[in-house]
Amino acid sequence: MAYNKVVYDGTTLIDLTGDTVTANSLLSGYTAHSASGASISGAVSFVTYYTGSTAPSSSTGSDGDIYLRTS
Amino acid sequence: MATRTITDSVTLVPSGYTGLTSLTTNSSYPVSNGYYDSSSTSYARFTLSTSTTGYLYYTFDTSSIPANATITSVSANFKARVGNTSRVTDSTCQLYTGTTAKGSSTAFASTTASIRSMTVGTWTRSELNNLRLRIGATGSSSTSTKRFDFYGADVTIAYSYTVTTYDVTISNSTSATVTTDNANPMAGENVQITADTLSGITVTDNSTDVTSQFVQVSSGSEELVPDSNTNSNFTLTNIDNAYNGSSNTTYAQLQLAGSTTGTIYFNFPTFSLPSGATLTSVSCTVKLQFNANNSSSGFTSSFQAYAGSTAKGSATQWVSSGSNVAVNTYTVTMGSWSASDLSSPKLYITATNSARSTQRQIYVYGATLTVTYEMSGGGVYVYTITNVSGNHAIVVSSSASQDALYVKQNGSWVEVVTAYKKVNGAWVEQSDLTQVFSSGTNYIQG
Numbered sequence: 001m002a003y004n005k006v007v008y009d010g011t012t013l014i015d016l017t018g019d020t021v022t023a024n025s026l027l028s029g030y031t032a033h034s035a036s037g038a039s040i041s042g043a044v045s046f047v048t049y050y051t052g053s054t055a056p057s058s059s060t061g062s063d064g065d066i067y068l069r070t071s
Numbered sequence: 072m073a074t075r076t077i078t079d080s081v082t083l084v085p086s087g088y089t090g091l092t093s094l095t096t097n098s099s100y101p102v103s104n105g106y107y108d109s110s111s112t113s114y115a116r117f118t119l120s121t122s123t124t125g126y127l128y129y130t131f132d133t134s135s136i137p138a139n140a141t142i143t144s145v146s147a148n149f150k151a152r153v154g155n156t157s158r159v160t161d162s163t164c165q166l167y168t169g170t171t172a173k174g175s176s177t178a179f180a181s182t183t184a185s186i187r188s189m190t191v192g193t194w195t196r197s198e199l200n201n202l203r204l205r206i207g208a209t210g211s212s213s214t215s216t217k218r219f220d221f222y223g224a225d226v227t228i229a230y231s232y233t234v235t236t237y238d239v240t241i242s243n244s245t246s247a248t249v250t251t252d253n254a255n256p257m258a259g260e261n262v263q264i265t266a267d268t269l270s271g272i273t274v275t276d277n278s279t280d281v282t283s284q285f286v287q288v289s290s291g292s293e294e295l296v297p298d299s300n301t302n303s304n305f306t307l308t309n310i311d312n313a314y315n316g317s318s319n320t321t322y323a324q325l326q327l328a329g330s331t332t333g334t335i336y337f338n339f340p341t342f343s344l345p346s347g348a349t350l351t352s353v354s355c356t357v358k359l360q361f362n363a364n365n366s367s368s369g370f371t372s373s374f375q376a377y378a379g380s381t382a383k384g385s386a387t388q389w390v391s392s393g394s395n396v397a398v399n400t401y402t403v404t405m406g407s408w409s410a411s412d413l414s415s416p417k418l419y420i421t422a423t424n425s426a427r428s429t430q431r432q433i434y435v436y437g438a439t440l441t442v443t444y445e446m447s448g449g450g451v452y453v454y455t456i457t458n459v460s461g462n463h464a465i466v467v468s469s470s471a472s473q474d475a476l477y478v479k480q481n482g483s484w485v486e487v488v489t490a491y492k493k494v495n496g497a498w499v500e501q502s503d504l505t506q507v508f509s510s511g512t513n514y515i516q517g
Contacts, residue, residue: 044513045513046513046514046515047512047513047514047515048514048515048516048517049514049515049516049517050516050517051478051480051516055489055498056491056493056498058496058497058498060498060517061493061498061517062493063493063494063495063496064492064493065492065493065517066490066491066492066493066507066508066514067490067491067492067493067498068476068478068487068490069487069488069489069490069491070478070480070485070486070487070488071488
């Protein structure tokens with residue numbers, strides 16, 4: 001069971017209930033706890049785009065990446 | 072039967088090369104990039120070693136010039152540039168017959184490519200059998216890269232020659248009867264029919280012992296030029312080179328700019344069957360070469376026969392694999408034809424270049440329509456029509472995409488010339504710029 005708030009002797013030690021982080025706002029590869037206290041894994045990924053004036057090198061980038069040639 | 076002097080000319084572009092000496096070629100800009108005329112924008116790249124003179128000979132196919140021709144004049148243009156004028160010296164182009172220089176050489180000692188002309192002296196027909204263009208330069212003592220680029224060349228050869236022809240009698244504006252001066256043409260000989268108009272010509276063969284005959288229909292006084300050729304995205308040059316059938320060795324060049332679709336058609340002369348004849352078959356071949364310029368983006372073509380405005384048979388589809396392909400003679404699927412369909416036989420060629428910035432070319436050598444019919448009294452006759460009528464191979468439509476993509480660099484928006492996506496480890500050029508980015512994806516600059 002997840003916990004999102006800890007109170008000891010009338011004093012709030014930690015309170016996640018107002019946090020706004022979600023899996024869709026956290027980078028892929030990172031973890032955190034949501035407002036409910038549940039552990040979440042980041043789901044946000046990026047496609048890298050490159051720019052250049054010549055044809056792209058085969059060693060540049062990974063599958064899905066974009067290259068914009070301007071001349 | 073008569074002897075006739077014909078004057079003609081042909082413009083040739085390089086079709087091969089030989090004698091590569093002390094030059095390093097570049098796989099990204101191969102020697103074959105020089106197989107175009109001097110208006111080409113692609114080029115072959117060569118690199119010189121330090122303090123070394125290198126050269127090669129581009130060769131030309133002159134087989135279309137009759138063996139008995141008298142050469143009237145030879146003129147030539149070429150386009151080249153050097154990478155650095157202090158590192159590359161003595162850069163010249165010159166015409167040769169074999170290894171013997173003709174005329175004068177012309178330098179291209181500039182880093183800016185431009186079209187230059189050469190003086191080329193007096194030639195005999197036999198010298199043209201080994202027509203070459205020698206291009207070469209000397210590398211300086213510099214250790215930096217020493218290179219030059221060759222874009223292409225065109226050599227125009229004017230000549231005259233004599234042929235034996237059989238005259239014909241024009242009975243009226245829409246029919247002609249072959250009388251052949253009371254002589255029967257033999258199989259393979261030319262019957263030349265000249266008329267002011269080519270529409271509706273009726274050919275009646277009076278010979279009885281000829282079952283296969285080459286009928287050449289000339290264009291009379293008509294000019295062999297396109298009706299319209301105004302769209303810069305889709306240009307057709309040297310069109311008269313494509314009027315000599317699918318065994319022809321010269322060609323017209325169709326050039327498609329990026330993101331362009333266009334159509335041309337061959338308009339064959341009207342063929343009227345003799346009275347009492349039964350049409351047996353109609354076939355058509357077209358000789359083409361597709362130049363994809365080594366781009367993997369979409370490059371497709373289709374060719375289909377028409378009777379007037381009615382499509383016949385089924386379209387032959389051609390799809391590029393991204394590599395250049397050799398010249399090929401394609402057989403058109405004709406379907407069912409009637410005698411009346413031969414009043415306006417056509418062959419349409421449509422091509423689409425989906426690449427954003429890569430030009431593509433189609434070399435159109437010619438098309439041949441073959442009509443076979445059987446006479447009621449016996450005998451099968453085959454007529455091969457290798458000429459299309461002048462003034463009718465036209466650009467009928469073309470279109471181009473105007474989509475554009477910009478990226479802000481150093482405070483200014485710069486248009487993206489080519490966009491690539493990496494697929495299975497390789498960069499693939501994207502033909503549709505509207506699909507490069509998607510709204511549900513996050514992007515970060517690399």
